[in-house]
Every structure is written in C-alpha cells, then in structure tokens.
Amino acid sequence: MIKHIVMFKLKEADGRSEYENALEAQKRFDNVIANVKELKKGKVVINSKDAPESNYTISLLCDFDSIDDLNAYQVHPAHLEFGKFIGSVKTDRACIDYEY
Structure with a gap:
C-alpha cells in the first residue's frame, strides 16, 4: 500500500476566506x-481555526494499492480539475508518499 499525504497552506481568494477555501477544497476533493x-x-x-497560523490549512490523506495506482490518480481528470482549483488558492504545498 502507498500512503499519499499532501498539505496545503491556503489564502483568501475568489471572495472567500482561507477557511471557506478549505471547505470548498474539501467539497471538491470528495468528487475526486x-x-x-x-x-x-x-x-x-x-x-x-484555533491552531497556530504557521500550520498548514488542509491535508489530503490518501491510500493506494500501488505506486502505479498513485501515478494513474495523478493524471486522472478529476484530480487535474481539483488541482486547478487548489492551485488558485494555495500559497504552499508539501507532500510525502510512502509504502506501508
């Protein structure tokens, strides 16, 4: 199994607060x-909301059977569409993939 963890720092954008963008990202990732x-x-x-501002805003926690499945996910249209949104509201990203 592969664990894929991605963390984003979000910003105010598109007339929404950082927290509202986090909720929107959560909704859009449910589609993925x-x-x-x-x-x-x-x-x-x-x-x-009460955590330090230096923390990341949102994390995606994903499990895949194999690295090939993770690679297929990376180019899937639903993931690419999510990426367009998150790209417009993020200020930073960190990611780790590991086998377990």
Whole structure:
C-alpha cells in the first residue's frame, strides 16, 4: 500500500476566506474520491481555526494499492480539475508518499 499525504497552506481568494477555501477544497476533493477508482481511501482534514497560523490549512490523506495506482490518480481528470482549483488558492504545498 502507498500512503499519499499532501498539505496545503491556503489564502483568501475568489471572495472567500482561507477557511471557506478549505471547505470548498474539501467539497471538491470528495468528487475526486468518488470518481477515481485507483484511490482506495481518501480523507480531507482541515486545521483547527484555533491552531497556530504557521500550520498548514488542509491535508489530503490518501491510500493506494500501488505506486502505479498513485501515478494513474495523478493524471486522472478529476484530480487535474481539483488541482486547478487548489492551485488558485494555495500559497504552499508539501507532500510525502510512502509504502506501508
């Protein structure tokens, strides 16, 4: 199994607050989870409003059976569409992929 964890720092954009953009990202990523068969398990977590501002805003936690499935997910149209949105509201990104 491959664990794919991505963290984003979000900003105010498109007339929405950082937190509102996190909620929108969560909603849009639910569409990715529903449409990418290679994604075995996916979850979005949003940082607590009371946590330090230096924290990342949102994290995507994903499980794949193999690195090939992760690679297929990366080019899936639903993931690419999500990427367009997140690209417009992020200020920073960190990612790690590991086998377990």
